[in-house]
Amino acid sequence: MQKLWDQVDEYFARALSPDDDALTHALTASAAAGLPAIAVTPNQGKLLAMLVRVRGAKRILEIGTLGGYSTIWMARALPKDGKLVTIEISEKHADVARRNLERAKVADRVEIVVAPALDALADMKKQRAEPFEFVFIDADKANIDRYFRASLELSARGAVIVVDNVVREGAVVDAKSKDANVQGVRRLTEFLTITPRATGTAIQTVGTKGYDGFIIATVG
Ligand code: DHB
Ligand code: MG
Secondary structure: OOOHHHHHHOOOOOOOHOOOOHHHHHHHHHHOOOOOOOOOHHHHHHHHHHHHHHHHHEEEEEEEEOOOOHHHHHHHHHOOOOOEEEOOOOOOOHHHHHHHHHHHOOHHEEEEEEEEEEHHHHHHHHHHOOOEEEEEOOOOOHHHHHHHHHHHOOEEEEEEEEOOOOOOOHHHHHOOOHHHHHHHHHHHHHHHHHOOOEEEEEEEEEEEOOEEEEEEEEEE
């Protein structure tokens, strides 16, 4: 089915979510620098941008910058006085992202924090950072539940939290999985069943990145 998923993804992307020069360049420059080709797809980038707009978010938190492709999509959906804080553990990835954001002319709205995400999030909490209205979690999956909990503490009431890669070709249903990524997602799902502070759902997706999915949660 992958070939058909590719065709359908490309069909809709060309029509509805076309990359412009800056987005295309962000992917090309990321590949040239040796970054893994795991950025969100154009259709997913557009979805993130639309959710930012629907929410009317002025402050966005992203965990996992990579080359800044999703960052560009979301930053463009911000109002002029909006702000996006994106956390990246790799200095090299952050350098590539910084150049991509400059080229896309959104660098003035984006702050890249180069640090392990749990440290950066703890710092932001300590410094009483202004709450975020939209969060995109797309870093290592083994810590996905910890990133979600930390994001919740930094979120405004009514915030939307999107978590990437929660299906992983269906591996998520294996309770006994020895894959730390799967166990991270399962702990997040379990957390959502007990926390009164957020509610969520999961959407399975197919496309050029295979079979995967998102958790989308709202903060109550
Ligand atoms: C991987 C990470 C991602 O964020 C993604 O969207 C796809 C794959 C990975 O680490 O394999
Ligand atoms: Mg991802």
